[in-house]
Structures are given as structure tokens and as C-alpha cells.
Amino acid sequence: MTADAPHALRRPPLRPTRKVLPEHTRAHHRSMVLQHLFHSGPRSRADLARATGLTRVTVSDLVSSLLTEGLVSELGVRAEGRVGKPATLVGLRTDAFSIVAVDLADDERMHGAVLELSGTVRERRSAQVQGLTGAAAVEALTSLCRELAGASPLPVLGVGVGSPGVITPDGCVVQAPNRGWYDLPLAARLTEELGLPVHVANDANTAALGEFTYGDATGGGLMVLTVGGGVGAGIVLDGVLVHGDSHAAGELGHVTAVDERDDVDGAPLGRPAPCACGRTGCLETVLSVPAIRRRVEGLTPDDAAAALAQVGRRLGIVLAPVVSALNLPEVVLRGPRELLDGPLREAALAALRERTMPVISGTVQLRMTSLDEDGALSGAAVLVLSGQLGVT
Amino acid sequence: MTADAPHALRRPPLRPTRKVLPEHTRAHHRSMVLQHLFHSGPRSRADLARATGLTRVTVSDLVSSLLTEGLVSELGVRAEGRVGKPATLVGLRTDAFSIVAVDLADDERMHGAVLELSGTVRERRSAQVQGLTGAAAVEALTSLCRELAGASPLPVLGVGVGSPGVITPDGCVVQAPNRGWYDLPLAARLTEELGLPVHVANDANTAALGEFTYGDATGGGLMVLTVGGGVGAGIVLDGVLVHGDSHAAGELGHVTAVDERDDVDGAPLGRPAPCACGRTGCLETVLSVPAIRRRVEGLTPDDAAAALAQVGRRLGIVLAPVVSALNLPEVVLRGPRELLDGPLREAALAALRERTMPVISGTVQLRMTSLDEDGALSGAAVLVLSGQLGVT
DNA sequence: TATGTAAGGACGGTTGCCTAACAAATGTGA
């Protein structure tokens, strides 16, 4: 045995598992406390100690830091009469900070808002962006953010942006064709410009985060499918976004869903339609809002329902392998309810159940989002919550 | 604003983000050092400090612990002449410990081995298991492990077991029908029985881990599809196994791949065949080894190739949504090369490429495993490596 | 009124990292 490498491992050690310093430990524990306060509401220090596994001493210390930071406040003693010294409740001051969020999904206008930590919208602003690209688009985004930050009566915790395109976890836009952005370090640029922490992510991913945090998510994972001009998906597994090898995870819109070699039973979906991506039969060619509208236009209600069901069935067929491979507990649809939340969703769920094994099909959910159209905004807010407070 | 919860979050705080103690920090850093030594071969303390971001002081301290544990050894000074004091190399003692691994994928015999840390097999043993179920099967497994541990001339670092069935991350077998195991805490049971650390995981998952660690994996993620009596898949994303909501991730074998409503172009795969799971047209009904053998039996080479390509195409269709949704850089096939590594693989790759968008299809790989039939064993060894040393 | 229980704070101890400084071993250039 020589002193050489013990075997031929060509792969370099990836995911360079950063070092952990005491202050990181501290920050982690701080996040645990905030997480509990966020999800479970006001608690006593002793409650938090039990929930986190830390000692009361440590939690007390942590809480006192948070008190001086103004992130939490004491809310008096607990009402319930129990034995022992009554607990003084500590609560997250959702009224003390706000979050600025911007949604760039729309090609015509960018929609922004000031939100409370609880996710409710306080102020709205939007700005024309039609036709703006490159630096001009960044400019418009910057001033919208500035305007929103100015409109907030409270200190702003940070800025969250959801944008179409391929975006790295650190907020660098690899490509966003509709804005003409390529390899643009948008988060860094905005952070510098605004003097505030800025987080940027793909809009489908922010939607998934928003649903996971503010929605009715039940399990540890979900996929959110956003149906609009196109189709995008965001996947959360074990509470963490899936980014993919080249940050392009969730690109389900251009999976082939209609194939003339497969689909011949009366050709219910017609010939595979050409897609903007240059191929034919992509999921987007049947599932996007314009595609669905075209399909049901002028049909009788019954025929329209049948047409929607055909689209849904295609969706279910595409979803089945994904749901099976990941053992995903639920898939959430976002988009126009009148199109999605009827025969389409039912047929998709039926196909999904029909085409997966019982252990999967017995529990899988396929439902509409529990958030309104601000889902993308609140998702962008979660970026800030998660980045600044460690809360998801 | 009252003292109530700030909003209606029904979801309890999941993934209870365990507390971090100083000793955990220490263990983490220890793993970082071992990881580097494992993947990059012998290094000096100063090299390790640069690679990990830790101080030379801290690394020295860690290395001295590892030296007294016997896990690493000093290998003399570095040969290359550079300025400054010559470095003393420190290397992982792959010759000082061994790992016991057992593969339960085969219904007739359980195959075990003693491996070096480098993954090479030193000793082999196997035991009859045909017909054994429940406690008797556990018994047989225990004595095989004992025999292997006895056959190792070196101290055994731990025991890794790959088994079919649904298995939790902590080694509890939720269900493994062919062994009649249900809710069996196998890892805990064996750990107690053998006095050694035991790790248990699904065999498809161990295969994925093995490929990721010892194989030619290039990216941060991969899926390994094991084709045998059935079809199983294991998925590694960002270096971590995907377990799924109910630990059933990777169950691709029973996704519908043949549907009489879809497939009518000359019915090349025939009618959807009934599957053991009670439904019809599952991937397993066309892709399992027996199914493929039956299909090509007695055909001319050309016809056989066409038949294999039809199966491959079905596989590609099932894979496309998964690869797209996760942005998976590669899919690896495990199983009989003479069946899989020809027209079948090529057709699957062609279908996969044809049915995904360019950013995906341009880079995705579909290849045979780079490990031999010991892939499952070395994967089980990785369980130990990862569990005991934090190395993957 | 006495007792038990729970909350929260104060004090000391341990772990594990960092910075700074230093000794040893080598190459480099005047």
C-alpha cells in the first residue's frame, strides 16, 4: 500500500461543507427560536427550551438578544392557571418589520408589495416594464423597490424578488430571456443599490416556498405547478428547494405530453402543437392558459369539460413518474381556478392515481393553491424570512 | 394586535432542526477533514486547513485526534521541493479498518463481504435465505454478519445492509414483503446483537450512494435505476439521498408505462400486462429482467433489438418528467448489460432527449453503472462510511 | 399556612475555535 490516493475517485469533493463557527451555532439556535415563534405563536422561554432542546438558560440569553434587536417582545403572563410560576409569553413582533416583495412573472408590469412578516399585504405598487430589458429593467426594478421601501412605515427586513428564468441560489440570474438578463448578479446588485438584503429566486420556486410556508402544506415536501403564459414548477423536499444540477429544476413546461406515436384514441388533443421551444407536444402547448382557453373556446359546457379533462389526463401522466420517484405527498396547482379547478384537476388526479402504485396513489393530493394571487409575492417574502431570520 | 398567533399556520414546525453543540461542530469538522483525505488522498495539515477554511492550529488538533484513533497516519514528508518547511503528509489508513456489507436483493441467497474503506472486496460469504422470513431471516442475517466480522483481519468500522423494501433513514424496515418484515427496527436490532454500528437502507438507495461515491458520478445528483426481478430507483440530490414523504421514494417500478389508451401504433409492446401489484402496464411489466427475457426470447437479433428499443423508449418516456423536474444530470442503469446496454439504453436516451427541453436534454447522461455487480455492496459500505466518518 | 412545582436569572466550568507568536526546515539572492 503506497501513499497514493486509496482509489480512483475522479469526482472532486463537492458541496464544500462549510466550517461551523460558534457564531453560526448561535445563529442556528436563534433561527430555531424564531421558527417556533413564527409557526406556533407566542411562547414562554421555558416552552421554547423544551421545543428546541436547549436549556432555559440558553434560550433566555437568546431571547434577550432578540428583545434588544426588537424582533420579539414580552406579552405579559400566560392566562391559563397552572401550577408553578406563571410564564411570561414572548412573541414575534410581526408588526415591527416589513418585507418588500416583487413579482416579475408578468411581462407587462412588475408587481410589488410591502408585506408584514405574517404575509399579509400592506401596500401595493407596480411599474410598467413592458419592453424594458437589460439595465433599463434593472433600473425600473430598483426604483420600484426604493418606492416600496419608502412606502413602508416600518423598518424593512429585506427585499425578495421572484423572477422567471434560471437563477442560482445566491441570486444570480443565469438567464431570463424576457428581460434580456444573462449572468446578471441581480441580488448582489440590488443589495448594493438599496442598502438592504435582497434575495432573488425563480418565480415558480418562490411560489413553492410561499405555499410551503403560508399555505396548507401538510407534509415535508410539495410541488407547485404554476400555470400561466407557460408552465413552471417549484419543488420543495424536506423543507428545502430543489435547485437542480444547473439550477434549472422545475422546468416541466417543455416535457413532451402529446406524442402522435402515443396518442391515437380519437386524437382527442389533436396533433401535437408546435411549441415556442421549437419542438412539438410540450406540456405547455396544452396546459398554458392561452392554450386551454383556445381549446375550450365556443364549446358547450359538456364538451368544454371533456376537453379540460383530456388536458388534465395529460398532466396526470406527466406527473405520475415525478410523484412516484420522489414520493411527493402533494402537488399544488396555481392559476385561473375556472380553468384548472374542475374537470382538469379531477382528471389529472384520476390519471395520477391510476398510474402510480397504491402506497403513492393512496395518499397523494392534487389541489389548488390555498393562497390567492399574492402567492408569488408572499413566496418572495419567504425568501427574506428564510434568508434573514432562518424561518421557513 | 393581540398576543395570538400572527396568522393561521396549521402546519407544525417540521424538520425539528436539532440543536448544535460544540461537539457537533467538532464532529462536522472532523468529517470535513476525513472527506478531503478520502477523496483527494494524502495531504499535509496545511493543505487541509486551506481546503476546509479552518486554521492550521485547529486542523493539527483534529489530525492528532485522528492519529490517536488510528484513522489516519503520517506518511513522511512531501517529495516535491518547494520553498519553506517541507510538509508531512497525512493519509487515511484505508488498511486499518474494514467494513462489513450485506446485500439482500437476491431472494435466494444473501450476499455479504468484507470491504476495505476504498471499496475493494476482501472476503466474501453468503448464506441461504430462500424461504426464510421474519425472525428466522433476521437470525440468518445476524449470523452472516457475525461470520463476516470474524473473517475480517482488521477492526470493523461498521455494518451496512441494503435490503429491498421501504426503510426509514434510521434503519427501520417499514415493510419488506419478501422477508415478511413489517415495522422492524433492523438497524437497532443488529447494532445491539453485533455490538457494531449497523446501517440499513433500501437496496436501490445504497446502489445510488455507491455509484455516487465510488462511481463516475460527475454532478451533484444522479438517479440509479436497478433492473432485476423488479425495478427500483435511488435518487441522490446535492449529495443527499431523497427519502420521500413516507420513505417510499424511488418506487418507479409501478408507474404505468404501457396504456392501451395511449399505445396503439401497431401495439409494439402488446397489451398492458398484468402486474404483481394488481394493476396493469407498470414499468416492471416491460423492464424487469424476466419481462425483457421473455420478450426477446427466440427472436432474430434484429427483431430482438427492435423489441429492446421499444422497451427503452417506454423507459425514456417515464424518465423525461423526472429528469426535467429535478434537472438531474445523469441517470445510471444497473442490471444485465447484455439486455440493458444496447438498443434499450440508446432508445431510452433518445426518447429522453427528444422529450425534454434543450437545456436538459443537451447535458443529461444515461449510462450503465461504472461499478460491477458489487455495486450494491459498496453502496452499503458507503452507508457505514457516511454514518461513522461522515464521508460520502 | 405549608408544600410542591414551574419560570427565569446568576455563576462557574467545559469545549473548541481563533489570533498571535514562534521554532524548524528549506529555497533564494546578494
Added chain:
DNA sequence: TCACATTTGTTAGGCAACCGTCCTTACATA
């Protein structure tokens, strides 16, 4: 040839953050 720069690995001192233990406070109950 010799001083000096460079790199390695070690020693010493200090800081951050955790824990365990003990204490006071404040209530419920018998």
C-alpha cells in the same frame, strides 16, 4: 556563504457559547 523570505506545524492566550447547578420568585393546592 549568509541573511532573508517562505512555509509548516506547535504553543500560549483569549473569546464565544454552551451546559449544569443553585437561587429567587410566584403561583396552585392541600
